[in-house]
Amino acid sequence: MSGFDVLTRGDVLDAALQARDYLVSCGVPAALAAKDPRLWGRRAVDHGRLGWLDLPFASRGLLDQIEGLVAEIRYTGLDHIVLIGLGAESLAAKAIMAGGPAASRLTVLDGGDTAVLGRALERLDRTLVVLSSKSGVSLEGDAYRRIFSEAFRSLGMSEQEIAGRFLVITDHGSPLHEYAKQSAFRIGLTDPNLPGHFSALSAYGLVPAVLAGADAHTLLDEAATLLPSLSKDDDNPGLLLGAILGGCAQRGADGRPQDKVILHEPPGGGPLSAWITHLLACATGRQGRGLLAFEPPGGPGPIPDAHTLEINPREGPSEADTSVWAPLGAQFLLWQYAAAVAGWLMGVNPFEPAGAVAREIEDDAVTMLRAAGQGPLPDQRPAYVDGDIEIHADFVWPGGVGRADLPMTLEALVEGVPWDGYLSVSSFVTGGFTGREPAPGLARRSGRPVTYGTGPAHLHATGPVHLDGPGTGAFLIVSGDPPADDPLAVEPVAGRPYSLARLRLARAIAETRALRRRGLPVVRLHLRDPVEGARRLSEVAGTAAWA
Known part of the structure; x- marks a missing residue:
């Protein structure tokens, strides 16, 4: 096309x-094409925030700069790229690679299923790890970096060889930039003025995809063909x-x-x-x-x-x-x-940094993990338990009942959706449960649309509209115990007092607390048996009548 x-x-x-x-x-068309920041007020937007309009041509220089790196990794047999990043840092690269002949050569780790991590570790001898973030490395990014570093050491690699297996893409002068220099990682720097959610055609979207085999020249040609019409x-x-x-x-x-x-x-x-x-x-x-x-x-x-x-x-x-x-x-x-x-x-400034909400939640999770040490995390006592499903909620159930089960809980959540609202399902459960499964039933029951995805990437990507937007959402957060046959979930992360499963639970609790602080209706379900619990949740959500 x-x-x-x-x-x-x-x-x-x-x-x-x-x-x-x-x-x-x-x-507006002429002013935007001229990158006039006064469209949003004299001091609201810096001229550099509109640099994404130049990327169809400016990023051609980027492709020239990484030709040597592409040739090197091809020569050394590194044909598998692991991209660690949340939000814009991973979604654009995913879209570029989707459905293409080299799609299997890019693995994105965004805090989701440990099964994806397990498959990536199976190709360790052919893997280059890309850490991508406009600021510092995320909580999950730090854990994944440590896991891959230890895995490379297990192959007998030296610290210098391990450093050569990491590429950091970040803003000039960011905390991650300083860390990458200290660690002797390969570094690719980007314009700090460029908004993260407008960075698809920058290094964040292009470099991981190009390293995995995508044709970025064609992408830029396609964008450049559109550019002249945008001033009309x-x-x-x-x-x-x-x-x-x-x-x-x-x-x-x-x-x-x-x-x-x-x-x-x-x-x-x-x-x-x-x-x-x-x-x-x-x-x-x-x-x-x-x-x-x-x-x-x-x-x-x-x-x-x-x-x-x-x-x-x-x-x-x-x-x-x-x-x-x-x-x-x-x-x-x-x-x-x-x-x-x-x-x-x-009437909003679309170029404001969108990371404040994500940082608030991540900081809460970090504080939680540090304070708990080896002990239990906070907010783990359920209001009710239905079989192997813990119900964590703080609102009144229909009819003011003294106890509640799963159907009643979902009914109460649906009743909390405003007439102009929506439902959001976020899954922090390993084993392939994405939140998509109960979405059709919840949509039918509520008559409202349902958004869904795996955490923390889902709420990281859409958090600004949930937490700072119209305030019309109702939220279902699903966490779970790790499966018994998932050693990657339960083994402590090297140099950290927690496992990936514990980290994921802390994230789910932090997401729940952020939503509650804003007075939004939220239920967290914790599945003691993640496989059976996910099946039952999807089954109950799809039932025509819950009561």
Whole structure:
């Protein structure tokens, strides 16, 4: 695919055309193309925050710079790239590699299932580890780095050889930059002014994918082909997409804001949709506003305050309100431009750093682990226990009952969803449980959309809109004991007094506490038997009647 287009219809079209006319009358396309930061106020945005508009050409120099590294790792047989990172640092690279012939050569570790870590360690002799973060290394990143360092030592490698197996991608002058220098790791530096959620075509998205075998030159060519149209008042797909997103968030059907987007990405969702969800949440989720995207099966059907959008529809008419056609490189630039425009319409600065929420939760988890030592973590006493499922909640159940089981708990959570709200399911359970499984049942029961994913990556990617956005979410956090046959989960991390399973539980508790501090309805279920508990949770969520 070489062309690009955005088509919309119905009530969405009416809202979008009004918003587009307003954008043109205010000179937004020309000002944005000129990287004029005054669009968001005289001091609100630094000029450097708009550097993502230059990346289709500026990143060509980056590709030239890493040619030697690519040749070296190919010569030495390092054909497996492990990428350690959360949010933008991993989602763009995932999208670039998805479905391609070299997809298996990139493994992303974002704090999820230890099974993925186990498979990566099986290819240790062929592995280069990429640590990617705009600031310091995350709690999970530190644990993974230690695990891989110990694994390399077990192969008899020297400290110098181990250092050569790590590449750090970070901002110039960041804490991770200083650590990488002290450790003698390979280092790739990026522009600290570039917002993390606008970095898909920077080193964060491109370098891990190129090392794994992706063709980044074609991606940049695709983005560069789109760039000239983004300065126009007419025939500007980025302007229209931004007008759709921002215009609907201001006024949708029947005058009701449509601040939710149901994404369809044939054949059934994928990494690009996950990256778009992250971008929109981080760009707009603040000051009580925000756009939240959902993937099927998270939608129960037509939703008055949501509009549907299909990415690269296949042949035949699309049933979605909006259709977006573009090759991947152009998709990245198109959505970034649209997110900036939507943020302007919504009255928020889309380039503000989105890491404050993530740091708050991570700092809480770190404090928790240090204070507990070898003892129990806080907030581990359940309100009720139903079989092997612990129920951690602090709200009143329907009918004011003295005890509650799993069906009643889910019923109470659903009843806590506002009429314009949504549900979010985050899984901190190993064994392949992603939160997708109970989503259709919860969507049917609540009549509201459901977003889902594995923690901590899921809430890290969408946290700004949950915690600083409209405040209309209800949350299900699922943690669990490690399976008996998962030694990677229970073995202590080298140099740390905790295992990956304990770290994951601390993260789940910290996520729950952050949501409760903001007065949001949240339930944490802890599965003592993760396999059977996940099966039962999905079964109960899909039952037509819970009571």
